[in-house]
Amino acid sequence: MTEQDLMDPQRQPTLAGVERAAQKIAAILPPTPLLPLDIEGTTIWCKAEGLQPIGAFKIRGGWHRLTDLDDAQRERGVIAFSSGNHAQGVAWAARRLGVPATIIMPEDAPRAKLENTRALGAEVITYDRMNGNREQLAADLAQETGAVVVPSFDDPWIVEGQGSCGVEIRRQMQALTGLEPDQIVVCCGGGGLASGSALANPDARIFIVEPEGWDDMKRSLERGEIVPVEPDPPATDCDALQTFRVSPITFDILSARDATGLTVSEDEVHHAMRVAFEKLHVVVEPGGAVALGAVLAGKLPLTNRTAITLSGGNVDNRLFAEIIAGT
């Protein structure tokens, strides 16, 4: 691929791109730990991405995208829309590179995510999640200012950047056990982390996990074409996974890999958060706990080469306290 091709926003993400992202990220961030967890005699491996500086894996895609902007683009700045973690990922990278960032966030995003995004120096614009059109808002603003839109998953850099998590998983499991993962269980909103991690682990079986009622990727994989979330989806604590429709870029990768879709209930998510608290001593937000929820509920056959993502830890104090105190 020529350098020009690499800078084409219409290109497909590749394993080579994932490896390039992993190299750029390794230069500034140590790998998050891959923690062993015993599940009735089988050890699985949990990637604790809540320990990233912004509390989620989204710092990966943000860094890979923004470091590939040219000088003129850096000057005009970036725009992102996000329920919170992507917002912080882009804001963190933007601050470090001195790039102006505008972030469009749902007005009901967790307080912690709104505050942290502002604290990183980004300008935050809020919208109504159920009625507003964030893509349109972003496009209009970009038209006006010439800023580059950084989508949260529908973008080759973002998929490759998130895939660096899968590279670390592969290398860490190899170092710890001598074996690479034979299956990876990944939370799925738009599918950036899932598809990137799939690229990074060409031989692993891929499971994607969504909250009940927000299972558009699962249904799309089963149908063989992209279908949106069904009307009036239920309330969920998994704010990070409330995506109405996935994109061809993530769907095509997961579909080609014959990924299996799973769903979890709110109770299963809460149980997983408690287990992560008690056994691993890490804080996991609801959306970050769905993969563990699926494993604990026995929704897939376990192997001792199973890796899962605990993708983020940005959860409001009171909600976390309620969930942890419940039994």
Added chain:
Amino acid sequence: MTEQDLMDPQRQPTLAGVERAAQKIAAILPPTPLLPLDIEGTTIWCKAEGLQPIGAFKIRGGWHRLTDLDDAQRERGVIAFSSGNHAQGVAWAARRLGVPATIIMPEDAPRAKLENTRALGAEVITYDRMNGNREQLAADLAQETGAVVVPSFDDPWIVEGQGSCGVEIRRQMQALTGLEPDQIVVCCGGGGLASGSALANPDARIFIVEPEGWDDMKRSLERGEIVPVEPDPPATDCDALQTFRVSPITFDILSARDATGLTVSEDEVHHAMRVAFEKLHVVVEPGGAVALGAVLAGKLPLTNRTAITLSGGNVDNRLFAEIIAGT
């Protein structure tokens, strides 16, 4: 030193012993992360020992001690007394090495610590913390069975083993920043982690932190001789730091290094637990949060080469929920 000297329980812990322990521990456990935390513009480095398999640094001393037992000793087994984390450290090492372990624990130890110690296969005997004499109990039992007593801090192996945490801190900060720590802030019960980390970092200034009213190491350092906790010490959530009297082995090291003693209130501990939750997304038990509590309360001058220990994460759900929900 000859091999015989190395096996002498009366020997003094040394930097060479700490390095030997660090090597043994590196062979079975990846280093826990050293997480950056911004405190009003200064970055400090937090060693997240709650991410150890047993949720605390105590796995280090347990492993270093038990791997140095000879065959006859391994057969007769080990006895430890502990409020919980040392119990789990010894039990974990014992199970892995196939050594029988009996653990004497206070009957009011956190439920999680009692349960986890039993789950690791150790036989647990409980006693009354305020009236029982755990040292005597252990000595009597050892007399009867020929088992080796593994004290929680008054032992050269334990100090050296815990010191491996200080070795990792030094190496990780060097890798991340190019500099070694110039000061280390460590929680202090009996002083094993503090004195071991001091040995591991010969050029760093050492601060030890205790809960108010349980500040026997601080008062001992100020007096130049070991003094016990004053009568009727206050209630504290820091169960891991409720030590009535430190030992010459830890006191002498810290005294020779001119370590500074600090204390923190329960409120300061709770605040630190909330900050670790919100900013680092790790679960820290009360006793593990005192160093961060001292830093956040401005009790020492900060440098950007400051390292602190977050020494464990074994805390009951309800207590953690109450503390996190409070503001």
